[in-house]
Amino acid sequence: MKYSIKNLYLEVTRKCNLKCAHCMRGPQQDVMLTTEYVDTLFDKLNLQFVENITFGGGEPTLNPDVIAHTLDRMTRERIEPYIVGMITNGQIFSEEIADAFNRYAKERVERPGVFRFGEYVCDFAHIAFSVDKYHAPLNEEVRAKYREYCKWIRQEETDSANTHLIKGGYSKEGKEIPYVLNRPVYGRFGDDCINIEGDIYLAANGLVTNFATGEYAQVDALNLGHISTFSFEDYLREYGRTSETIAEPCGISLIMRGPHER
Numbered sequence: 001m002k003y004s005i006k007n008l009y010l011e012v013t014r015k016c017n018l019k020c021a022h023c024m025r026g027p028q029q030d031v032m033l034t035t036e037y038v039d040t041l042f043d044k045l046n047l048q049f050v051e052n053i054t055f056g057g058g059e060p061t062l063n064p065d066v067i068a069h070t071l072d073r074m075t076r077e078r079i080e081p082y083i084v085g086m087i088t089n090g091q092i093f094s095e096e097i098a099d100a101f102n103r104y105a106k107e108r109v110e111r112p113g114v115f116r117f118g119e120y121v122c123d124f125a126h127i128a129f130s131v132d133k134y135h136a137p138l139n140e141e142v143r144a145k146y147r148e149y150c151k152w153i154r155q156e157e158t159d160s161a162n163t164h165l166i167k168g169g170y171s172k173e174g175k176e177i178p179y180v181l182n183r184p185v186y187g188r189f190g191d192d193c194i195n196i197e198g199d200i201y202l203a204a205n206g207l208v209t210n211f212a213t214g215e216y217a218q219v220d221a222l223n224l225g226h227i228s229t230f231s232f233e234d235y236l237r238e239y240g241r242t243s244e245t246i247a248e249p250c251g252i253s254l255i256m257r258g259p260h261e262r
């Protein structure tokens with residue numbers, strides 16, 4: 001079975017080098033996502049298409065191997081989301097991550113038959129630096145290194161606390177997120193592709209959920225199962241909500257590809 005998914009979120013680690021006053025996650029945990037969990041997830045999803053892939057945490061630069069491993073696998077399998085991005089607090093420069101983003105972007109852009117105009121900045125590969133009144137000020141040396149190493153990669157500073165402040169964890173302000181599990185909405189397309197409308201979230205401890213926002217305890221409490229034993233198809237058949245209204249998505253990836261490709 002193949003899957004088409006809107007948002008895939010990889011919680012790369014629950015460790016962090018900061019302790020921000022607005023952190024919805026709460027106390028950090030010494031838990032790292034493994035390459036085995038990532039491979040199991042990608043094996044099971046056999047992705048036909050995914051709109052967005054996000055590396056988050058915790059602080060994702062503390063676990064560079066998993067990010068590099070995932071991007072290299074995406075290159076090999078030509079998994080080409082509209083956006084693949086990392087959200088970092090910008091205190092740590094990881095050459096391994098910078099190189100991996102460059103490899104992924106370069107292969108995808110320089111492939112024969114792909115159009116580009118002049119000097120190219122990849123819209124599909126993205127590094128976001130958190131800047132707001134709660135985070136420690138951006139480390140300018142680190143920021144400069146990402147600018148220098150990742151010339152191809154779209155980079156921006158984002159103040160998400162301004163728009164998405166969540167109450168929970170260390171944060172005493174912001175929006176309260178209801179402690180409920182929304183069953184994934186899905187539709188089937190043909191015999192071999194299932195479209196999942198919404199989020200699939202792989203936590204660093206291997207738990208799968210579609211609840212990406214909140215404290216680690218909430219994420220764990222609202223898990224659908226552990227990736228090592230989880231069957232997306234069985235779960236969706238039993239608990240998912242089907243939708244008649246989703247437009248057929250399994251051909252969307254063709255828009256991103258040239259005529260010479262599969």
Ligand code: SF4
Pocket residue numbers: 016017018019020022023024025057058059089135
């Ligand atoms: S908000 Fe981000 S950088 Fe700050 S403590 Fe939480 S995970 Fe770390």
